[in-house]
Amino acid sequence: MFTSFIMIEDVLFAVILRLQLSFWKDNNWTLAFWQDILLALLNQHT
Numbered sequence: 001m002f003t004s005f006i007m008i009e010d011v012l013f014a015v016i017l018r019l020q021l022s023f024w025k026d027n028n029w030t031l032a033f034w035q036d037i038l039l040a041l042l043n044q045h046t
Contacts, residue, residue, distance in 0.1 A: 013038050 020034050 009041070013041070 017034060017038065020031055
């Protein structure tokens with residue numbers, strides 16, 4: 001159950017990052033912001 005939860009989170013992260021890439025291609029700070037959130041959330045599960 002815990003692994004499936006992480007898989008769902010991974011899918012959500014991928015969707016969020018893809019949306020950010022499509023909407024904010026020129027705003028590197030926005031991508032870095034989402035990347036920091038992604039890494040922080042992933043680190044909580046390790």
